[in-house]
Amino acid sequence: MSINPDDLPGRMQRQEASAFDDFSKTFGPRLFRLFRFLGASAADAEALAVSCITDVALKVDRFTPQGPGSFWKWVSRIARRAWIDARRERTVALPLTDHDLAASDLPEPPAGVAEAVEEALSHLSTVDQEIVRSHYLVEELPLVEIAQNLQMEATTVRGRHHRLRPRLRALLADSPAIDEYWQARLRKPSDTQTEDDHE
Amino acid sequence: MTMSEDFNDHGPNDEREADPQLAGLLRAASPEPPNFLAKCQGAAHTAMALLQMRRISQRMSPPFMGVSAYLRGLAAAASVDLSSVLVWAGLSPARLDEPADQSFGTAWARLALALRLSAREAQLHLRLTFADEVHLELWPSLGAELRSEQGGADALARCESFLDSAAKTWSEDVRGRLRASESAFWAAYRKAAAQDGPA
Numbered sequence: 322m323s324i325n326p327d328d329l330p331g332r333m334q335r336q337e338a339s340a341f342d343d344f345s346k347t348f349g350p351r352l353f354r355l356f357r358f359l360g361a362s363a364a365d366a367e368a369l370a371v372s373c374i375t376d377v378a379l380k381v382d383r384f385t386p387q388g389p390g391s392f393w394k395w396v397s398r399i400a401r402r403a404w405i406d407a408r409r410e411r412t413v414a415l416p417l418t419d420h421d422l423a424a425s426d427l428p429e430p431p432a433g434v435a436e437a438v439e440e441a442l443s444h445l446s447t448v449d450q451e452i453v454r455s456h457y458l459v460e461e462l463p464l465v466e467i468a469q470n471l472q473m474e475a476t477t478v479r480g481r482h483h484r485l486r487p488r489l490r491a492l493l494a495d496s497p498a499i500d501e502y503w504q505a506r507l508r509k510p511s512d513t514q515t516e517d518d519h520e
Numbered sequence: 521m522t523m524s525e526d527f528n529d530h531g532p533n534d535e536r537e538a539d540p541q542l543a544g545l546l547r548a549a550s551p552e553p554p555n556f557l558a559k560c561q562g563a564a565h566t567a568m569a570l571l572q573m574r575r576i577s578q579r580m581s582p583p584f585m586g587v588s589a590y591l592r593g594l595a596a597a598a599s600v601d602l603s604s605v606l607v608w609a610g611l612s613p614a615r616l617d618e619p620a621d622q623s624f625g626t627a628w629a630r631l632a633l634a635l636r637l638s639a640r641e642a643q644l645h646l647r648l649t650f651a652d653e654v655h656l657e658l659w660p661s662l663g664a665e666l667r668s669e670q671g672g673a674d675a676l677a678r679c680e681s682f683l684d685s686a687a688k689t690w691s692e693d694v695r696g697r698l699r700a701s702e703s704a705f706w707a708a709y710r711k712a713a714a715q716d717g718p719a
Contacts, residue, residue, distance in 0.1 A: 336571060341564040349560030350552055358548035367553050371563045375608060378567030379634055380716075406715060430548035438549035457546035486539055493545065506541060 330392050333381045345374050351393070352400055358430040359404060362461065369407060373400050397429065428506075437496035444492055449485045452478060566608045569600035570634045582641045584679055586649035587628050588616040594635075605631070620649050625701030629708035633716055639709050644676060646705055647683045650698045656686055 324343045332340030352373050356366035377396050384395050431437075438458075442450050451471060455462045462470070468478040494500045573594040583590060595602035603613045609627040625646060632642035687695060 336568065336575075338568065341568045342561060345560035345564035346557060349557060353552050353556065354548045357550055358544045360544070360547070363550060363553055367556055367559070370556075371559045374560050374563040375567045375570075378564055379570060402715065428544075430545065434545055435549040438546060453546065457543060458550040486542060489546075490539075490542055493542075499545065503541065 327386065327389055327392055330381050330384045330386065333378060334384075341378060344378065348377070348393075348396060349374055352396070354430055354434070355397065355400055356404065358428070358434075361404075363459075365407070369400070369403055373403055376403065431496075431498040431502035433496065433498050437493055437499050440496070441489055441492035445485060445489070448473075449481060452482055452485065453489065456482065562604065563608075566604045569595075569598070569602075569605050570608075570631075572598035572600050573605070574635045577635050577637065582644065582676065584648060585645065586652040587620070587624075587645045588649065589652070590645050591616070591631070609634075619653055619697060620646070620701050621697050622700040622704040624649075625704035626708040628701075629705045630712060633709065633712050639706075639713075640676060642709065643702065643705065644679060644683075646701060647680075647687070647698065650690070650694055651683060651686065654690055654694055 324347050326347055329340055329344050329347070333344060349370055352370035353366050356369045357363065361369060373396070377399050380399065384392065386392070442453060445453070448471065452464075452467055455467045455470070456464060464478050464482055465475045468475040471478065494503065573591075576594050576597045583593070585593065591602060591606075595605070606613050606616070606627075609630045611624065611627040615624060615627075628642065628646055632639075632645075637645075687698065690698070
């Protein structure tokens with residue numbers, strides 16, 4: 322049975338036990354993706370997402386519905402605060418910048434990003450897939466280490482990585498949601514910075 | 521691993537910095553760590569336990585009990601497992617039976633805010649924890665004060681005054697830990713209260 326996220330706060334306010342399970346299943350992965358998108362390591366994103374699950378549930382009595390999608394907007398505001406606090410207190414690796422403090426809303430990953438990335442990766446060679454997965458998706462290994470794992474020269478892996486980036490961008494643009502996201506970023510260049518401005 | 525640790529000798533420290541938009545999308549597509557959903561579910565269950573304890577606490581007038589007895593009483597009345605709640609606050613369950621200190625004050629601040637206790641009431645519970653430790657008999661002395669003329673008008677104030685007087689006779693060790701735990705409590709309470717505003 323599918324879960325309507327906008328039904329969750331009312332059910333949680335009534336303290337229906339199943340609502341808390343549904344909330345964790347629906348919003349946990351979404352929060353994890355959001356923190357990863359913003360630049361958190363997998364471990365930091367996990368800790369932040371799990372912490373947000375408790376924090377949001379403890380505050381849910383203060384939520385007032387304001388139309389479809391308003392619950393996620395409210396949750397993401399709490400997540401933004403957690404993200405800024407964690408960076409300010411240096412409990413995550415990325416330091417806080419003036420841009421983070423000035424941004425009124427966190428940029429969010431476009432819908433269906435995981436599916437779009439998998440589809441794009443399927444068009445790459447096995448080696449290039451391994452480079453992308455190891456460098457960005459799973460372990461975030463440095464290219465030098467990936468080269469060792471693949472028993473290749475570091476310069477070769479670096480060259481492959483350099484060439485596959487524009488290809489991957491083009492492949493991802495086949496997804497309407499991602500293409501729209503990139504077009505929007507081009508229109509609002511100040512919102513594109515999520516990690517390139519760190520100290 | 522932090523971004524800056526991804527060293528290579530051919531250019532920027534991190535190849536991902538060259539295209540932060542692409543890096544963000546790829547990270548957002550990364551798989552969740554093992555047991556992530558179980559951790560989210562545990563976090564939601566902890567929140568639900570705290571909400572049930574909060575509901576009980578809001579139905580009763582502040583009891584003159586130390587933190588440990590108060591939390592155990594709330595958990596029993598709400599029929600919830602206290603251990604996950606304590607761990608969430610940063611306390612091992614065994615700490616409830618050990619002398620309170622600075623870290624106890626910090627954890628109690630987090631719990632008090634989750635239970636929506638006023639700072640004053642929460643501080644009283646903390647002081648009563650030390651009264652329990654020195655086996656201070658609140659009754660019948662405090663009872664006599666409360667029954668006196670205007671004694672019931674502000675029971676909290678009467679209890680605070682009673683404890684202030686009693687604390688002067690406590691050993692330096694106990695008074696030192698009381699000061700340290702209260703200081704930690706206030707610092708954590710104020711900080712968390714500032715972060716706890718409406719989303």
